[in-house]
Structure formats: structure tokens, C-alpha cells
Amino acid sequence: MKTGSLIIVGTGLRTVGQLTVESIAWIRRADKVFYLVSDPVGESLILQLNPSAESLQKYYVHGKLRLQTYKDFVDRIMESVRDGNQTCAAFYGHPGVFVTPSHEAIRQARSEGYLARMLPGISAEDCLFADLGIDPATSGCQAYEASDFVINHRKIDPSSSVILWQVGFVGELTFQQTGYANSGLPLLLEKLAQYYRPDHSVFVYEAAVLLGCEPVIRPFSLCQLPSVPLSPASTLYIPPAQTAVPDRIMYQRLGLTI
Amino acid sequence: MARNLMIFLLELAVSPEKHASYVKNPDKAMKQANLDAEECAALKSGDPEKVYASLSGQSVPVAVLGPPATYSICAVSVETHAAVVGPPATYSICAVPVAPQAALVGPPPTYSICAVPAVPQAGVAGQQTISHPVRRD
Numbered sequence A: 001m002k003t004g005s006l007i008i009v010g011t012g013l014r015t016v017g018q019l020t021v022e023s024i025a026w027i028r029r030a031d032k033v034f035y036l037v038s039d040p041v042g043e044s045l046i047l048q049l050n051p052s053a054e055s056l057q058k059y060y061v062h063g064k065l066r067l068q069t070y071k072d073f074v075d076r077i078m079e080s081v082r083d084g085n086q087t088c089a090a091f092y093g094h095p096g097v098f099v100t101p102s103h104e105a106i107r108q109a110r111s112e113g114y115l116a117r118m119l120p121g122i123s124a125e126d127c128l129f130a131d132l133g134i135d136p137a138t139s140g141c142q143a144y145e146a147s148d149f150v151i152n153h154r155k156i157d158p159s160s161s162v163i164l165w166q167v168g169f170v171g172e173l174t175f176q177q178t179g180y181a182n183s184g185l186p187l188l189l190e191k192l193a194q195y196y197r198p199d200h201s202v203f204v205y206e207a208a209v210l211l212g213c214e215p216v217i218r219p220f221s222l223c224q225l226p227s228v229p230l231s232p233a234s235t236l237y238i239p240p241a242q243t244a245v246p247d248r249i250m251y252q253r254l255g256l257t258i
Numbered sequence B: 001m002a003r004n005l006m007i008f009l010l011e012l013a014v015s016p017e018k019h020a021s022y023v024k025n026p027d028k029a030m031k032q033a034n035l036d037a038e039e040c041a042a043l044k045s046g047d048p049e050k051v052y053a054s055l056s057g058q059s060v061p062v063a064v065l066g067p068p069a070t071y072s073i074c075a076v077s078v079e080t081h082a083a084v085v086g087p088p089a090t091y092s093i094c095a096v097p098v099a100p101q102a103a104l105v106g107p108p109p110t111y112s113i114c115a116v117p118a119v120p121q122a123g124v125a126g127q128q129t130i131s132h133p134v135r136r137d
Helices: A019-027 A038-049 A068-082 A100-111 A122-131 A148-152 A185-192 A222-227 A248-253 B003-014 B016-023 B024-030 B035-047 B048-056 B123-127
Strands: A005-010 A032-036 A086-091 A113-117 A141-145 A161-166 A201-206 A217-221 A235-238
Touching: A005 A019, A005 A068, A019 A038, A019 A086, A019 A141, A032 A038, A032 A068, A032 A222, A038 B003, A068 A086, A068 A100, A086 A100, A086 A113, A086 A185, A100 A113, A122 A161, A122 A222, A122 A235, A122 B035, A148 A161, A148 A185, A148 A222, A201 A222, B003 B016, B003 B035, B016 B123, B024 B035, B035 B048
Parallel strands: A005 A086, A005 A113, A032 A086, A141 A161
Antiparallel strands: A161 A235, A201 A217, A201 A235
């Protein structure tokens, strides 16, 4: 095995309280740390834990394809690994949930013979379940990235909870420094109208990133979505619209009664 | 810039003892950390913009725009996930009951289906009365 290695950690959405003990240990231990966090406390903390830490934020450039930015992340991380460093990359939230470059960096590192591992973190979905009081076991839970849901033939089960991520920039592939036009939102609504009544109650959710702050939870009717303020951190939660239909044959075969 | 507030939050992030003190008595913990009145007010406000402003000294923090996205769809070509394609199955359920191995026993389940069809979750409905800071982004 080569001397360089890669460990990918998550800082949680709210660094103060959600950064795990093992993540702190790996950040401290690393020869070189890279990070992308969502709050100034997270950035200061990582720099305090390891002065070698280098932000990846500089690769975001207005109008640049985000996929190219993520490729630049991976190239920089792998450069450190190939130099023989025990390298740690820290991403906000869970480093493997909605983080393209973390998975790619691990894939590349392993394919080149380096040790590479990801540690879980607290994701926005974890926060959503806690803040909205939802147990995904109760009704099931479908989750899609909003743009992916629009451009592909995804199907919704209206008896299940549905989470749509990144609804603040539907169909936008580049980074925008000053906010997103979100021009794909009408198409998202058009697809949702195939499954839900216009007055179906939905929620825009944003996890809290600072200690003492509450999450953003905005209840409204689906048809009101175009007038609701959305940010890049916004998530749409759609509660079930109908009850699940029991499969009577399966009930019988399992010896259960309805 | 509120230097004491930043130091205070950094300590809470890595010290369960100090975090516990804050949870138990926020005012006392902030006083012990020598936070000034403006810092205490910002932290107690529950308003992210005020906390950001106190930390950075800026009245309109960039962070209000939210974190940069770390995922993008690939609109050009979508490769089937290698792990999904995978090798042919090498395991099949066994109809004959097998004694569970210790490692497979695991923790007791904490959830059971209800054989009676469940009504859709009221879930978040009860949270509509919570007051949340409105973000002006």
C-alpha cells in the first residue's frame, strides 16, 4: 500500500454540536486538510484543529460548471494524497450525501492503490427528520435531487413522504455568486401537479447552521411555491397525500390481519 | 469582530463539558466566556443574520445565500452506477430457518409496521406554530 491516504469526514450542518469526535481526531491527525463548510465557525474550527487546512471554496467561480469545480476539488485532494500525505477532506453535512467530489476522490484514491475511507456525518436529511418530526419508516420516504426529478422519468408514490433537494436552483448547472434565477421551478411544479392537488400542504425546510438558531420551516400550499423565498439550502418536504394501499395477498401470506 | 464569541463557539464545538454548561445555563456560560452585551444578544436572538453579523462584523453576510452546492446532476450523459450493475447475485434467501449468528442478531428493532393501514402522518402540521426566522435572501 502506498504511503498517502485519504479520509473524508463530515462536519454536520451545525458544526458546533454536530462535528463528531472521530472527525475531530482525523482532522487533527492529518498531514494536510481540505475543507468546504457552510459557516464561519466551521472554518475557524478546522483551521484551529489543523493549521494546514486549505479551503476549497476558491474553486467556485461565478458561471463555472459545478461539475468542473468538483473535478478541481478532486484533483487538488489527489495531488496531496499522491505527495504521500495523510489527507483529510472535510465537507459540511454528511460527506457522502449530495457531495459529488467526495465519492470521486475515494474512487480515484482506491483505484491508484491508496487507503481511502469515508466517515459519516449528520446530513440535512437527518436534521429534517428531527426538526419536522418525521419517521421515514411510517410512510416510507422518497428523495430526489430536484433537477434530477425534473429531467428524468422519476415516479412518486403519493402515499409516501417525498423530499426534493436543491429546489432553489432547479436545472442550474453553474455556480452563481449572487443567487439563482431558478428558472426550472415551473417545470418542477408541472411534474408535481401530476401527483398532488394544488392545495396540498408542503414545507420548505432549511437546517440551522448556527448554535441557538432555529431551522427554517415554511408551511404553504403547493401552488404557492413560486412565491416562497428559496435559497440554495432550501429543501421541499411533501407529506403523504393518501394512505398506503394494503396488499391483501401479502398480509395473508405473512399471517397478518388487516 | 466578536472575537470572544468565536472563541466561545469553538470551545463548545470540541468540549462536551463546556457545551453542557451552555445548555444548562446559557447566560452563566456566556458571562464566564466574557462575551459582551452585543455578543450575548446576538447569540440569544436565534437569528442567524445577527449571529453572522456579530461574528464577521458585516451587516449583510454572504452566508445568508446559503452554502455552495456540492452536488450537480450530469445533464450530458448519465453512467449507470457501477455498484448497481454489480456482479450476479451470489446469495439467495433460504427457505429453511437458520439459527442466527451472534453477529447477525443485532440490536432489537425500534420500529414495527402497523398492520392497520396508517393515516398519512400529521407530522409537521403540529410545528406550524413554531416561530422561525424569515430569511431575506
